Amino acid sequence: MGATPAADGWSTAAVDQDHAFDYWRDLICDAFVQLSARPVLPGPFAGSIAHRALGEVELSTVTADAQRVDRTRSLIARSHEDYLLASVQLEGFGEVCQDGRVAGLRAGSMAFYDSTRPYTLEFGDHFRQLVVQVPRAALPVARVRDATAVALCGPGPGRLVTDFFVGLAREAQDGHPAPGLVPHAVGLFEYALGLAGSSAPGPEVTDAAVRQTVHRAIARMAGEPGVSAEDVAAACHVSRRTLFRVLAAEGRSLRELLRDERVRRARVVLRAEPRLPIAAVAGRCGFAGEAQLHRAFREVVGVSPGSYRAGSGDS
Structure with missing residues (x-):
């Protein structure tokens, strides 16, 4: 035609x-x-x-x-x-x-x-x-x-x-x-x-700049539950393909980066607000629920959120 x-x-x-x-x-x-x-x-x-x-x-x-x-x-x-x-x-x-x-x-x-x-x-x-x-x-x-x-x-x-x-x-x-x-x-x-x-930058400089942008976007967006690869890619003005390529070169997945940032936030909240219910901590830090917070916290810290709040695990 x-x-x-x-x-x-x-x-x-x-x-x-x-x-x-x-x-x-x-x-x-x-x-x-x-x-x-x-x-x-x-x-x-x-x-x-x-x-x-x-x-x-x-x-x-x-x-x-x-x-x-x-x-x-x-x-x-x-x-x-x-x-x-x-x-x-x-x-x-x-x-x-x-x-x-x-x-x-x-x-x-x-x-x-x-x-x-x-x-x-x-x-x-x-x-x-x-x-x-x-x-x-x-x-x-x-x-x-x-x-x-x-x-x-x-x-x-x-x-x-x-x-x-x-x-x-x-x-x-x-x-x-x-x-x-x-x-x-x-x-x-x-x-x-x-x-x-x-x-013109070399490809390694371009990838480093994209990685920095991705990390900044994750730090900014992790507090919202349900953040997708499409959301992060759009915030960074790159395609999903580029997002996954630069993260693969770093050896980290998007899931791991979001999980680690949410756990980091949860550790701060658990120690700063000892009376806040665990479910509320999960919601504030971007987890879909209390169970997701428990699972991620054990993966990263090695103890439950309650034990961490009580003083177990690293500080």
């Missing part, structure tokens, strides 16, 4: 729901480069692309539901497409993975990826982003690899570049492509690429 562009772009609304994702897969291959894709949530899927070509720069506003997109070695070998692309996140959260790095995309941030090497884009929920696509031949940049999967975010020069492209795309969609600005697009794209390349 091929995708035929309408006046304002493409949309899965053009087909019935049973064929929506198959149609979407064709859309993104026609709009960008050859890609494999799959939905990551059950149920209906919807997506649309508003595309404009302005000289050598192509601008596509993508609005879609959760999905994973892969540019694989076999697709690269078959298609020989030579582009640099940048995702500017407008709504929702996503990840760009390439060259051993993972860039988290939140609203206002931008990350580059290269069509000549494998990459993955992953979105856990509904999102909207602007994709800027430029032929590699138009960019006299030697060290592209240093710039891929590095997020430019927050105030500063990178934000000025993202604002430029968002504004340019908006003007083009409204039928006013601002021709005076178009010649500057490639130069600003190259400039942002240089910013990303100069700030």
Whole structure:
């Protein structure tokens, strides 16, 4: 099934729901480069692309539901497409993975990826982003690899570049492509690429930063019962896959980290408030109930909460 562009772009609304994702897969291959894709949530899927070509720069506003997109070695070998692309996140959260790095995309941030090497884009929920696509031949940049999967975010020069492209795309969609600005697009794209390349961390630095973020999130969230991997991943702006990968490298599970933080809190409360019922201690420290507190406390401390309060076990 091929995708035929309408006046304002493409949309899965053009087909019935049973064929929506198959149609979407064709859309993104026609709009960008050859890609494999799959939905990551059950149920209906919807997506649309508003595309404009302005000289050598192509601008596509993508609005879609959760999905994973892969540019694989076999697709690269078959298609020989030579582009640099940048995702500017407008709504929702996503990840760009390439060259051993993972860039988290939140609203206002931008990350580059290269069509000549494998990459993955992953979105856990509904999102909207602007994709800027430029032929590699138009960019006299030697060290592209240093710039891929590095997020430019927050105030500063990178934000000025993202604002430029968002504004340019908006003007083009409204039928006013601002021709005076178009010649500057490639130069600003190259400039942002240089910013990303100069700030690229190695994968070990990236993982260390994610681990620190995860530990801070757990310390902040452990007091609430029922905290899930999805909750922690969302709080850290990473995918479940990235969350489990960095914890596996540390040799700890999410369950263990939550348990240890809740037990730490319980030890403080047990000694500070000796008359507080054990069930109330459990609720205050994020345990689902008294039995869960007893089990976790014995695993970590080696004695029951009551014995610990009475002075047994370490202090």
